[in-house]
Amino acid sequence: MDIKIITDSSCDLPQDLVDRYDIGVVSLHVTFDNNETFTERVTINPEQFWERMAGSKELPKTSRPSPEAFAGAFREALANYASVIYLGLSSSLSGTFESAQLAAKSVPGDIHLIDSLTGSLGLGILTVKAHEFIQSGVSARAVVNKIIDYRNGMNTLFTMDSLENLIKGGRVGRLPGFIGTMLNIRPIGKAGDVGQIDVLEKVRGRARSLQRIVQLVGEMGSNLHEKMVGISHVNCLQEALNLKVNIEENYHPKNVIIGKVGSTMGTYAGNGGLIVSF
Template identity: 40%
Template sequence: MIKIVTDSSADLPNELLEKYKITVVPMNVSIEGVDYREGVDITPKEFFKKMFASAELPRTSQPSPAVFGEAYSKFPVNSEILCLTISSGLSGTYQSAIIAKGLTKNKVTVFDTLAGSLGHGIQIIKAAELAESGHSMEEIVAILTKYRENMNIFILLDTLENIVKGGRLSKFQGSLAKLLNIKVLLQRGDGGTVETLEKIRGKKKSQKRLMEIIKDSKKDFSETIFGITHTGNLEEAEALKNEIIALFHPKEVILNYMGATMGTYAGRRGMIISYA
């Protein structure tokens, strides 16, 4: 059967990684000069505690080709491997995974999910289910390509603190947004990047607006898997999950911590909602 490899930015819960026997290559994150491997040297809870206490924005970086090569080569020779990576519009991980194909004797196909967090993770689940049901690599890639086109990703920013730390917004603009209670709703842009969708005053209004956007995006959610990730605001994420279940009756809602890669952008009380 086809083996699945991915990077840790997919933010999938451990039980799903184990269920589908998914091999995870850790992303790298540096906080105040100390380097960590995501999910190996630091947990999401530990990461957010350190990030919120730091005056500097953490720095994330892709795994090296050598690390991907080790992951590919752990399988028996002549294994068929599908590696799904975070969007090439957000990270150089896809290129590392491609380069690593030359470091193994196994046959590797690398797929750019053009997504992050559980928008990436849901595509991994889709791939794993297709592999388990006996689909060929060509069939899986063809189905995933169409599935990827329908992937919706929305990021709810409760604070612009990390945007200011990252230099994308001045302290004055950040303070003004806080004073006016401005919440920013981001979405997946062209090429798997992130772009601003709307700026809304008040958290309740921003979440209500998101529900309206989701409702207008499709008629039937009965076969839809939603993914919600958060930066430590579990109660808010659970409330959003319950609202999605009540409004749309989806097949499943996966809830998990956001990892360092997307969490660095989302900041305190941020949430990412993904579905296709």
């Protein structure tokens, strides 16, 4: 192959898929209230992050990779490949994509950047699809166009036990009249058209919110039998597995990927967060 796919650590792809598809990953960082800083997927894994977040008094702080980190990844890739395609975390959620843009200006070569307008396995699915398109033998520009078309047809939904982390992190868009968990309300949100986070519905109870997620996959999805579904979770594997079974039984997608939410997306999703992309 003459094209190298690079993404960032917010993709939440299982490592075996990263290895199988030879995907380059540039890591974000997370800092806890004791000022300890870790590099996602390098010096901290999802389980370690979940444990530390549970014991943290303040919301952990994520930070984007430096332009130099991206520049190094781009140079290394271009030493072995004719082109690089970088698929990044939504620019509405992080400055990570901006770092990649700055790096691309400083590195000579054929570099293409795609804002995923999503994160977690929404981004992960796009990187896997990019690999599939490359395997078909098309040009880098054709891969970019195909990925943008696929991205524009994707949806990302999420539910969580509380909006506390999102509110603290300033990542929630429109919250008119939201009361909160005192009434056992569980929000269902989605990635908006420009990659921001919006609250779509408010459902009473965890079980009902998960049932509604399954319904929304059917209502919002198209040609699901031809598509991948990504389900990523923050310390709630059994519920993710149950979602997988329900989605497979109802919609028969091409395949379903289950991943663990790491520190970038997990900081805002919080314990019990579930993200479904399709």
